[in-house]
Amino acid sequence: MKLIGLVLAGGNNNKMLQLSAKRAIAAMPVGGAYRAIDFVLSSMSNSHIQRVAVLTQYNSRSLNEHLSSSKWWDFGRKQGGLFVFTPTITQENSFWYRGTADSIAQNLDFLRKSHEPYVAIASGDGIYKLDFNKVLEYHIETGADITIVGKRVGPGVDVSRFGSIETDKENRVVNFVEKPIKNGSDLISTGIYIIRRRLLIDLIEQAASEDRYDFVSDILIRYKEERKIYCYEMEGYWTSISSADAYYNANMDFLKPEVRDYFFKQYPDIYSKVDDLPPAKYNPGASVKNSLLASGCIINGTIEDSVLFKKVFVGNNTTIRNCIVLNDSYIGDNVYLENCIVESRGTIASGASYIGEPGHPKIVVEKSERYRI
Amino acid sequence: MIKKEMIAMLLAGGQGSRLGCLTSTVAKPAVGFGAKYRIIDFALSNCINSGIDTVGVLTQYQPLRLNTHIGIGIPWDLDKNIGGVSILPPYEKSTNAEWYSGTANAIYQNLRYMERYNPDYVLILGGDHIYKMDYEAMLDFHKSRKADVTIACIPVPIEEASRFGVVITDDDSRINEFEEKPANPRSNLASMGIYIFNWEVLRDALITLKDQPGCDFGKHIIPYCHNNGQRIFAYEFTGYWKDVGTLHSYWEANMELIDLVPVFNLYEEFWRIYTSAESIRPQFIGKNGYVERCIIGEGAEIYGVVKNSVIGPGVIIKEGAEVYDSIVMKDAVVGRNTRVHKGILAENSKVGNNCALGMGEEVENEKWPHIYSNGLTVLGEDSSIPDGIIVGKNTVIQGVTEASDYVNSALPSGKCLVKAGEQV
Numbered sequence: 026m027k028l029i030g031l032v033l034a035g036g037n038n039n040k041m042l043q044l045s046a047k048r049a050i051a052a053m054p055v056g057g058a059y060r061a062i063d064f065v066l067s068s069m070s071n072s073h074i075q076r077v078a079v080l081t082q083y084n085s086r087s088l089n090e091h092l093s094s095s096k097w098w099d100f101g102r103k104q105g106g107l108f109v110f111t112p113t114i115t116q117e118n119s120f121w122y123r124g125t126a127d128s129i130a131q132n133l134d135f136l137r138k139s140h141e142p143y144v145a146i147a148s149g150d151g152i153y154k155l156d157f158n159k160v161l162e163y164h165i166e167t168g169a170d171i172t173i174v175g176k177r178v179g180p181g182v183d184v185s186r187f188g189s190i191e192t193d194k195e196n197r198v199v200n201f202v203e204k205p206i207k208n209g210s211d212l213i214s215t216g217i218y219i220i221r222r223r224l225l226i227d228l229i230e231q232a233a234s235e236d237r238y239d240f241v242s243d244i245l246i247r248y249k250e251e252r253k254i255y256c257y258e259m260e261g262y263w264t265s266i267s268s269a270d271a272y273y274n275a276n277m278d279f280l281k282p283e284v285r286d287y288f289f290k291q292y293p294d295i296y297s298k299v300d301d302l303p304p305a306k307y308n309p310g311a312s313v314k315n316s317l318l319a320s321g322c323i324i325n326g327t328i329e330d331s332v333l334f335k336k337v338f339v340g341n342n343t344t345i346r347n348c349i350v351l352n353d354s355y356i357g358d359n360v361y362l363e364n365c366i367v368e369s370r371g372t373i374a375s376g377a378s379y380i381g382e383p384g385h386p387k388i389v390v391e392k393s394e395r396y397r398i
Numbered sequence: 399m400i401k402k403e404m405i406a407m408l409l410a411g412g413q414g415s416r417l418g419c420l421t422s423t424v425a426k427p428a429v430g431f432g433a434k435y436r437i438i439d440f441a442l443s444n445c446i447n448s449g450i451d452t453v454g455v456l457t458q459y460q461p462l463r464l465n466t467h468i469g470i471g472i473p474w475d476l477d478k479n480i481g482g483v484s485i486l487p488p489y490e491k492s493t494n495a496e497w498y499s500g501t502a503n504a505i506y507q508n509l510r511y512m513e514r515y516n517p518d519y520v521l522i523l524g525g526d527h528i529y530k531m532d533y534e535a536m537l538d539f540h541k542s543r544k545a546d547v548t549i550a551c552i553p554v555p556i557e558e559a560s561r562f563g564v565v566i567t568d569d570d571s572r573i574n575e576f577e578e579k580p581a582n583p584r585s586n587l588a589s590m591g592i593y594i595f596n597w598e599v600l601r602d603a604l605i606t607l608k609d610q611p612g613c614d615f616g617k618h619i620i621p622y623c624h625n626n627g628q629r630i631f632a633y634e635f636t637g638y639w640k641d642v643g644t645l646h647s648y649w650e651a652n653m654e655l656i657d658l659v660p661v662f663n664l665y666e667e668f669w670r671i672y673t674s675a676e677s678i679r680p681q682f683i684g685k686n687g688y689v690e691r692c693i694i695g696e697g698a699e700i701y702g703v704v705k706n707s708v709i710g711p712g713v714i715i716k717e718g719a720e721v722y723d724s725i726v727m728k729d730a731v732v733g734r735n736t737r738v739h740k741g742i743l744a745e746n747s748k749v750g751n752n753c754a755l756g757m758g759e760e761v762e763n764e765k766w767p768h769i770y771s772n773g774l775t776v777l778g779e780d781s782s783i784p785d786g787i788i789v790g791k792n793t794v795i796q797g798v799t800e801a802s803d804y805v806n807s808a809l810p811s812g813k814c815l816v817k818a819g820e821q822v
Contacts, residue, residue: 057680058696096472279680289679289697299675301473303664304433304693304709306656311690313683320434320696323665332680 026105028157029141029222030069030077031129033240034062034149035122037083040186040268043388044368049081051149052088053266054334054351054369056279056288056295057317060091061266062149063098063297066107070098071293072157074145075105078135080128082112082121088149097298108135124238130229136222144225146240148216152275153263154293155217160257164219169255171224171245173198174217176263181211186267188214188241190256198254201246212256214241215263262287273366273386276332276349279317302335310341319352326360340375349386355395365389400480402452402515404537404594406445407505410438410525411458411498416644418769419778419796419816420744421460427525428463429648430727430745432655432664433695433708436467437642438525439673442483446474447669448533450521452481454511456504458488458497473674486511500612502619506604512597520600522593522615528651528662529639530669537594539633543571546599546628547620550592552635562588563616565632573630576620587632589616590639599628638662646772649742652708652725656691677711686717695728702732710745724756730777733785740791741775749777750785758790761812770794770814781818 034051041050051062062079069077077100081088088109095107110132112121122128129136129146136144143164145157155174164172175190189209191200202209220228228244237243245254262284266272278284288295302321307313311324318324321336326343333339333350340358350356350367357375364381367373367389374393381387414426421429427438438455445453453476457464464485470476471483486508488497498504505512505522512520519540521533531550540548551565559580566575566585577583593615595603603619610618624630638661642648654660664671679697683689687700694700695711702719710728715721718735726732730743739756743749756775763770770776770792777783778796787804789795790811797817801807809815 058678285682297678299473299678301670301672301675303671304695305681306665307689307692307694308658309691313689314687315683315685317680317682318694319680321665 026073026075027141028069028072028074028143028145028161028219029105029136029139030065030074030157031136031144031146032062032065032069032077032079032149033125033128033146033216034079034085034088035082035125035128036148038267041266041272042269043390044269044272044366045084047084047368048087049083049085049149050266051079051081052091053150053272055152055266055276057276057332057334058319059295059297061152062088062091063295064152064154065147065149066098066100067293067295068153068155069145069147069157070100070296072145072155074157075101076108076139076141077105078108078110078132079149080110080122080132082128085109085111091298093298098296110135124243125240126229126232126243127238129225129240130233130238133226133229136226136229139222142222144220144222146218146220146225148265150266151215151217151263152266153215153259154261154288154295155259157219160217160219160259163257164255167196167255168253169197170220170252171248171254172219173201173245173254173256174215174219174259175212175256176215176259178211178213184208184211184213186271187265188216188245190214192256196256196258198249198256201241201249201254203241203246212258215259215265217259218245269366269388270385273349274384277330277347279332280315280330285317300335311339325358326356334369347383347386357393362389400515402481402517404450404519404521404533405452405454405481405512405515405517406450406521406523406533407508407512408438408441408445408453408455408523408525409501409504410455410464411461411504412526413459414526414643416769417642417648418645418766418776419781419794420645420648420742420776422796423460423779424463425457425459425461428460428467430710431528431642431648432652433693433710434675435671435673437528438464438467439671440528440530441523441525442468442471442474442476443669443671444529444531444533445523446476446672448531448535450533451476451478452515452517453483454486454508455483455525456486456498456508458504461485461487467674469674473672475672481515484511500610500614500618502604502607502613502615503610505600506608506613509601509604512601517597520595520597522591522595524591526643527590527639527641529635530637530662530671531592531635531639532669533592533594536592536633536635540594540631543631544629545594545631546596547623547630548594548633549573549620549630550590550635551587551632552590552639553586554588556583556586559583559586559588564588567632571631571634573624573632576624578616587634590635591616593620594633599623645742645769645774645776649725649740649772649774653706653723655708656693656706675711684717687715716751739775740773741777743777744779744781746780747777748782750783750787752786753783753789754787755783755789756791757788758811760791761810763792763794763812763814765814766794767792 305322319335334352343360351369355372361378372395410427476483684701694709712729724741733751736753773791788808
């Protein structure tokens with residue numbers, strides 16, 4: 026137990042459009058039965074990290090509901106545990122988290138009271154599996170002060186919503202550009218870092234004393250020459266759901282056999298909160314092809330190339346194509362949906378039709394009356 | 399001081415031999431049901447939904463799966479500081495060591511467990527029925543009648559009443575007479591094997607009859623209480639209650655779940671059924687998959703055609719396979735271009751490619767006609783059928799079978815092929 030986990034799940038992102046109106050990005054449903062934060066929490070748990078703090082602030086209700094127990098990810102209760110920290114007003118501080126570094130600064134006691142020598146920092150919006158111990162081994166081997174987990178996205182991919190990294194031959198970070206205007210290196214930061222706990226406390230205290238609040242610009246970029254920052258390149262699937270299109274694509278990826286195999290069948294597993302829903306039910310008239318469905322769904326219509334989250338009801342003679350339908354949606358009879366993301370708990374009245382562009386989904390937020398008396 | 403108004407004692411020790419090879423290595427309450435659950439989930443969920451948070455589960459026959467499933471009771475919120483769920487297997491005492499020889503004997507051997515909770519009432523349950531029942535309402539009835547014993551009863555068609563133990567009551571629901579499997583029943587109220595006892599009454603009866611061999615509630619304890627003039631009442635239950643004691647009733651109860659609006663509805667928010675979910679993955683229906691009138695559990699993958707069936711978690715139905723009117727349990731695999739009609743494929747069983755199960759005319763089973771009947775084809779747990787085998791109706795296959803185990807690549811209707819495991 027050399028590591029503790031810090032999950033920065035406080036942020037909002039207007040690129041998520043209407044989808045972020047209701048919840049933090051870390052609480053976005055992913056892959057039919059999970060939420061985004063399950064991937065980082067499961068990876069931490071599978072790396073035998075026992076003590077994890079989730080720092081949250083924006084629209085955190087549904088995230089808090091999801092993080093109801095450390096049980097779901099098998100974190101410790103006595104030896105460690107899952108802690109959720111929202112900003113609190115204290116004698117010293119009456120601010121919200123003013124940035125990622127500030128959110129850590131406001132919870133420095135958690136770091137001070139831990140005894141594990143290293144900290145793994147990660148955001149809550151990455152979809153991946155990672156063995157943090159391998160990153161830690163690399164961190165120790167290279168003698169780095171900070172290790173950034175990087176991912177090569179391949180040439181030509183737009184990296185403007187990521188941090189772009191340039192390294193030397195030894196993988197030491199020589200340049201780090203946050204959200205580059207010009208397309209630079211295709212090695213991007215996944216927002217996952219490993220750092221010695223004492224050093225993190227020092228750097229955060231220093232930044233706080235200078236009224237600097239952002240981890241990337243005020244620590245990583247500011248100290249990139251001063252400190253030895255190395256990049257660990259991760260293998261395997263990785264994506265971040267930081268925009269509505271990226272969110273749609275990430276979910277659609279789960280319809281690919283290799284992605285399903287990677288997350289659902291290969292060791293280790295991804296865990297999530299258990300919802301005690303009945304099995305999915307397919308009534309006469311159901312016709313489902315190339316789709317993922319979660320528990321509690323009741324299907325009466327046609328579904329193709331789509332992902333349906335928990336407890337979705339689909340009415341008679343309804344067609345759903347290339348859609349992501351979030352949990353607890355009620356879709357009436359004779360509805361046509363194509364290239365849409367249907368917001369959770371919505372009710373789509375019978376006869377409605379919504380069509381988005383391929384690869385650029387329409388976000389459907391309809392709150393019709395669900396039950397007519 | 400510890401005090402619980404009512405505790406439940408759940409009898410889960412029986413084999414359930416009429417379920418054939420489904421219970422050869424698993425106690426009946428741990429047999430899978432309804433694409434996700436195990437039979438005991440209904441009684442355990444009823445307990446916690448009724449506000450009973452102390453449940454002793456008496457186990458004896460093949461308890462491993464049951465123990466694993468129940469654990470410390472987390473899925474049912476039965477992991478309590480005081481009370482919660484306790485597994486109660488038979489144990490060796492300083493003077494003797496005996497198995498549970500009957501339902502009441504099992505309870506008697508756990509007198510100390512019950513005493514610890516200082517209860518006013520004890521609820522006796524079986525772990526082998528599918529139903530949703532509010533035991534608190536039954537307790538209210540028990541109190542309102544100032545009863546010593548209350549027996550939950552269900553009205554059955556009078557022509558079927560001769561299969562049950564029936565009770566004859568007065569206008570106030572007080573039971574005057576019992577008839578065990580009467581030839582000419584005078585009542586259609588059948589005992590459900592669910593009892594509420596006043597604690598002192600139960601303790602007295604258990605201690606008095608402690609030397610009774612095979613001491614049983616229906617045969618010994620209730621008659622003893624009746625003869626002592628105790629107030630015994632019938633609590634009439636009118637909801638869905640299904641005995642899944644035979645393969646056919648088990649199959650039927652599963653099939654009832656797939657009706658458009660099932661009589662026994664798992665989709666109601668009220669009175670949820672909880673279970674220990676080992677898998678949370680979504681299910682996937684392939685490009686050529688077709689699914690109609692089915693319920694399907696977590697993580698199943700359907701690449702073939704499935705109709706009128708109950709498909710458990712983690713099941714794989716491969717391309718070209720056709721599954722009709724069947725129960726396919728957790729992690730079973732149906733191979734390519736294989737057809738299954740009215741089959742029960744137990745957990746982790748495998749059917750090879752190009753097989754056909756449930757074919758041909760119905761012929762009475764040669765060894766166990768009372769178990770393998772109604773045209774069912776049953777494949778046991780961890781068992782497998784190699785590629786290209788034709789299997790008839792009223793058949794059972796158990797063990798890892800190979801092509802050489804079959805004559806002309808077929809097992810005709812009414813035949814049995816049992817290679818491994820304990821058989822009834």
